[in-house]
Amino acid sequence: MTAEQREFLAGSIRTNGASENPWWANAVVYQIYPRSFQDTNGDGIGDLRGIISRLDYLADLGVDVIWLSPVYKSPQNDYGYDISDYQDIDPMFGTLYDMDDLIQAVHQRGMRIIIDLVVNHTSDEHAWFEASRKGTMPYADWYWWRPAKEGHTPGVPGSEPNNWGSDFGGSAWEYSPERGEYYLHSFSEKQPDLNWENPAVRQAVYDMMNWWMNRGIDGFRMDVITLISKPVEADGELPDGVPGEDGYANAQIVMADGPRLDEFLKEMRQQVFEGREGFLTVGEAPGITPARNQAITDPANNELDMLFLFHHVEFDARGSKWNPLPLDIVPLKRIMASEQEAVKESGWASLFFNNHDQPRVVSRWGDTTTEQLRSLSAKALALVLHMHRGTPYIYQGEELGMTNAGFTAFDQYRDIESLDLYKLRVLAMKLSTHDQMLDALGRRSRDNARTPMQWDSSTFGGFTEEDAASVPWLPVNPNKRIINAVDEQRDPNSVLAFYKELIHLRHTNPVVSAGGWTLLDGDDERVYSFERSLEGFDLSDTTELSRVVVVANLTGHTAHIPPQTAAALGLDPVAFPVEASGMSIDEENLLISNYPRPQTASTLLTGRLAPWEAFAYQL
Template sequence: MVDGQRMTIADDVRTNGATPNPWWANAVVYQIYPRSFQDSNGDGFGDIQGIISRLDYLAGLGVDVLWLSPVYVSPQVDNGYDIADYQNIDPRFGTMDDMDELLREAHKRGLKIVMDLVVNHTSDEHAWFRASRDKNDEHADWYWWRPARKGHEPGTPGAEPNKWGSYFGGSAWTYDQKRGEYYLHQYSAKQPDLNWENPKVRKAIYKMMNWWMDRGIDGFRMDVIAEISKRVDSNGKLPGEQGGHIPDLPANHGYSTPFLACTDGPRLDEFLREMRHAVFDGREGYMTVGEAPGIRLKRDGYITDPVHGELDMMFLFNHVLFDCKNYDTWTPVPFKVDGLRKIMAKEQKVVSKAGWASLYFSNHDQPRALSRWGDDSEAMRVKSAKALGLLLHMHRGTPYIYEGEELGMTNAHFTQLEQYRDIQSLNIYKERVDEQHRVSPEEMMDVLAKRSRDNARTPMQWDGGKYAGFTAADASVEPWIAVNPNHDVINAEAEVGDPDSVYSFYKRLIELRHTNAVVAAGDWKLVDAHDEHVYAFTRSLGGEKLLVAVNCSGQTVPIPRQAAKLLASSGKLDEGRLLISVTGSLPVNGQLGPWEGFVYYV
């Protein structure tokens, strides 16, 4: 384990990838939520020119890939995840010329651009859907259109084809008076599901994807891609349709969930292989990652195994649902490190031999991990942010950083319903408080402050001035959503030059992914699997081994038995063997202080 040997392996990481890994396995991805990243024209809405103006910041951080949430033409009912035109930029974000400039400028800096791809559904304002409202149009079966239930008057209560509920509240079916039928939407009524059983739909989607790839993007993050294949019978009917069987799933005040019938359907593998062949065969330097709610762990290993030619990575949900009672986002339970550890260990194991993991704690659909699992108090915020970052980035896989995570941004802690913009949050409040009277307004506001997606969507905190530098201080229009009041303390301007900041710590984590082969490609093994406070594991490659131990609590605790034994086996503790730590130094007296963590060669 001499330095010369370590450098040889590290050089291999940068030049060839940590063999046999592809480039994206040694990369770090940064997610940009465009409407909240940087407003360049003072309209209170982030845009593409704003992203361009911050490329040097992103290149300086050291990330490799920028994943952009949707910037396509959209009514913005679900903040752009309701697309009305896949091949045009929404004027709120700029123009196609702006997009081309972003590609050029990002590529100049060695940054790749991955676009969000939303093809489980479109907006109801998309030309395809508008045409499908005519039964005689060639697009008539591009969506899941169904007649009213037999014996019921169309458009009346109980006439829906089956009793599925939308994930955003209410029925998953909406009656269209022009067509005289219902259409399926797992999400908002403004987001009708595409019928992937129709080969013409798939062909049109692949054509659009090729158009973007030819334009110069570097891949796609695919929204709820695990839901594109539905379970239909030999007659093409969905479960529960016309009185048929509905899967035995928990009822939600009269509705059942479409989860089992619409997730990981029987043709998913076929569709993903067909997509790769139609879009990516013959191309190099791209990456694909699919959002996969409900995918079983063993399926992650199968779908991301390159032998099967489907996706490079998938976003799993198990580890962001363990603190939700009965998998209900709006019924949180206290964080316990054992819950996170058990699921993360399973996610690591399933891709240990083939396939690859995507590593994330935060994104645009999750509250800030620092506020959710850590401690965002003034006294512990920095240590806690570093500890969670260390824990995630030392796992085997490709890390994803959500904008502001590298600064230690926190939940917004909104106190009034009027401050929220998220359709899911507003709908769940209306459903559970106003309609069902399940909880009090005060209880629901407390839950929203903990779990609303808007917690991740407040403007990026660039400086301590008015509007946090997201938009001009003298802008006549306020940001589309309120800036977090703590931006005077938590902001990029204050952190970039501070060697002890969360930003500087993340920059070091990214550097290690690029330069240390053990971090990039080493095997992962859990140690001290049942410790109440410390999450510990090893990474090993080519005779080198790293011990990672993170205290995920606010109290001082002893280093667990197995981890302590590994430390002792390497002899007297030596600062030269310390790779990185939250405090910048080795643990003292065999103990870890609150939110203390380290990585050490053993």
């Protein structure tokens, strides 16, 4: 990236008359799942030294921020999201000195680094919980402890304090014979929820966060941060919720956006970030509406810089994600539009289709039946996402068009959510058959995103040594032979090359990074199109090009450019083919396309989009 582009990235433009863009509004973030990124010591698990060894790849890709999933000391029940020591590194990943080296190496390459902050819960092996379970002061009420339901026998099913259910299945309450009470866990029973109502808990969290900031990190991605404020009644009780098909009230629905959430986030901002510059705070936000996203991310409210909303990755299922549905782009467009409109005047959006908890988007919504269609659909989906207004997040391997794992047997899965939900839905409650659940896991299991990074076509994809003793913790996808970084770096038409173009556009084109957003032809069932505009900004010395129209056929069939989109492009929607009207198309105004430019220019003239054809045209 040039010095001029870095200056632009730092916030040299203004958006729609609003305040100057913060640096992260023009940035692109890359998420690393350390277990699966790069192994350097031959144990089959990725490590910090492996990340350091691949930083030049990320710098060449052009990303600005690295988000690191948890590397803290942990029993690894939920692969690091169950933390036993916030201020140490788990030996499987390295040491604190390795972490210091990583931070320095990232900064030397002009990038920033943020780390996962998991403070809704800890591991049950954390010293805080071990003391709390014994009733040792001052930790006795650092977690949510409650007696059995009145008139019931402690430890017997049905005696739990209320009907809240864990996100991983079953009750969200676990009985502790040692204390004689139940503790709350939104997720695994080995992940007890911290009691944020206790000021001492909050102060301990803020002290830990300051310790990391002083160590050199640039901010935090905050895991399920919108669950930290529980819906406590005036008498201190935690009320029942509306039960789902499994008989439990889902914890993420019951706890989301609690009554003191804003208070806690403001306090965190003041205690940790006041007086600091150049940091980024992004919160994972289950249960948060677009309107609440606007309030929480409005700079005037001093809470968080941005949130991850989930409506756009939850609508394609019936009842639960384990009953997946085919993509319907009309509701997808409406959900994305609601998220964009909510932050039109203030606040900010985060843009993602993939992360460590989501299946690979090219398998989910694209087409992997042939290599050509995989490449085209991966590019089309990427274009749609990155051309929205907000900060794009790339999950490792997404830039290669990596696909779902393709597992065919239950014993190939490692994810605790997948294992627990199989036991509950198939064995206990008979909600699904074995074959139905295996199909659902193949589509939606978190392990789909966690297979090792495909660096090359070798036996283990370049993730770890080709040694009998060096077996990856999760099988490498066999399609590494055709989907890998080495081959895509050589191919100017690869998915990787396309991502580099998208990142370059965000860094150099103010309409892309800061322009307003307007949906076009929202009811069209094949074409996803919208307009970006930045009125009055002089893009070049000679020409003001302040509008960009994005058009994507998200199907494997031909489609017509719909009326509003045609009009936005300056075309007569009833005069196709355009040649008859005397109009012409300037290929130089095609910012990016996943088909050859002459073919896309022809598309603009004829109005017919090829399968998965997607482009951005500047006016």
